[in-house]
Amino acid sequence: MKVGIIGCGSIAKFRHAPEYKANKFVNEIVFYDRNIERARNLADMFDGQTAPSIEELLADPSIDMISDCSSNEQHHLITTKALLSGKHVLCEKPISLTIEHAKEIVDAQKLSGKKLMVDHNQRFTRAHQKAKEIILTKELGKVLTFRTTFGHAGPEHWGVNKSNSTWFFKKERSGLGVAGDLGIHKVDLIHYLLDDEIASVSAFQGSLDKVNENGEPIEVCDNIVCSLKTKKGRLGTASFSWTYYGEEDNSTIIYCEKGIIKIYNTNEYQIEVITKDGEKVFYQLENIQTNDNQTTSGVIDAFIKCIQLDEDPLVTGEDALSSLKVILGIIEAAESNSVVTI
Structure with a gap:
């Protein structure tokens, strides 16, 4: 091919x-x-x-x-x-x-x-796929609440020109700031893990620290924090940041009736399951791909496989549209200081 x-x-x-x-x-x-x-x-x-x-x-x-x-x-x-x-x-x-x-x-x-x-x-990591499997078994009962975060030091450390002139900081090109860069990954992940969709949101956002090549505050948000409610009534929080200086955070915690699933919460164990009775089960799978640790994502292999076998992709255009609607709702909620229905 x-x-x-x-x-x-x-x-x-x-x-x-x-x-x-x-x-x-x-x-x-x-x-x-x-x-x-x-x-x-x-x-x-x-x-x-x-x-x-x-x-x-x-x-x-x-x-x-x-x-x-x-x-x-x-x-x-x-x-x-x-x-x-x-x-x-x-x-x-x-x-x-x-x-x-x-x-x-x-x-x-x-x-x-x-x-x-x-x-x-994020759908392709072994830890997220294992977490979805655990949720589906209902061994921990139904999901009640969740929290998720994705933050690192910012795209100027990752982009091709390694400078504050990065297109990620430009409103006309980036559009959605950290919400469209990192936040949309975690929205899609929550939809995937819970087999659910976020239905209403509230949020705060800000350009707290990043400046462009002229030393001016960037035109898009570098931080955003959200409250989320799904169609099935689960409640959650999310934070997305370009100002996590020192260490990237890509963790998610799912709180169920009978215990907790911590995903990418520590470097040693990619999943920690803590039951209501205090029992702990640890899974060593693989570390998540970061800007500083480039590993194989599995995305390309999955894309080629779905073409060869004429299967539906794991992430369809409809899935991506659903996540985009939530991100646009989050930004609208932050700008209008209101609760927005997706």
């Missing part, structure tokens, strides 16, 4: 390209970026080729699938065009910045009949 990668920043360099290269079914990667040098650098690094334009890349009949690694505001343009060009597409999150544009992508997928998967990669 032959793949095209559009957008040659850090997510392509450290996540998509290495995993395509390692997959035995992929024989070539073609790179495109508006900055041709970035595309050439990745082509050299992964023994690939470059395309002079998106149009030529999508017109190439030998290319089976596309990874859309462009910035947020481009997803609805590139992913829609790729699907309608007859390519299977793995789109980076968020699926789009607006519900209207996300629906355009979902409609394009249905019209094309091609596979669309969105890179909400």
Whole structure:
């Protein structure tokens, strides 16, 4: 199989390209970026080729699938065009910045009949899949409440140019700040773990510390904290941050009738189950992928498998749209100081 990668920043360099290269079914990667040098650098690094334009890349009949690694505001343009060009597409999150544009992508997928998967990669970790299994067995009874967090030192430490000029800080390109970068992962995860959807939200947000290349406060939030209620009546809290300086936090705790499931709460054990009677069960699975610890996510392998076996992706366009609605609701709640129904 032959793949095209559009957008040659850090997510392509450290996540998509290495995993395509390692997959035995992929024989070539073609790179495109508006900055041709970035595309050439990745082509050299992964023994690939470059395309002079998106149009030529999508017109190439030998290319089976596309990874859309462009910035947020481009997803609805590139992913829609790729699907309608007859390519299977793995789109980076968020699926789009607006519900209207996300629906355009979902409609394009249905019209094309091609596979669309969105890179909400937390569903793929062994710990999260094991936690879902534990919840489904109901050995701890029903889920009552939850809390989840995702924070690190900020995208300026991860982005391709390693500076405060990163597009993540620009309203017109990032759109949703830390909520669209990190928060949307955890919203999708809660939907996945609980087989439920967040129905109403309240939130506070702020640009507390980050500044742009001119030393001015950034245009989007670098912190947001939320209260959440699901359709099935579960209550939870969530915090998302670009200012966790010193250590990344990607933990989730599920509180059930008969005990607690702690996920990625410690480095030693990826899951800790603590029962109502005080019994403790520990699971050593694998450490979660971080900006400083690049491991195989399993996303690329799953994407290729769903194409080969004609299966539904683990994260569909509809799943991604559902999570986007919640994030937009969270931002609306924070801006209006109100409770928002999704």
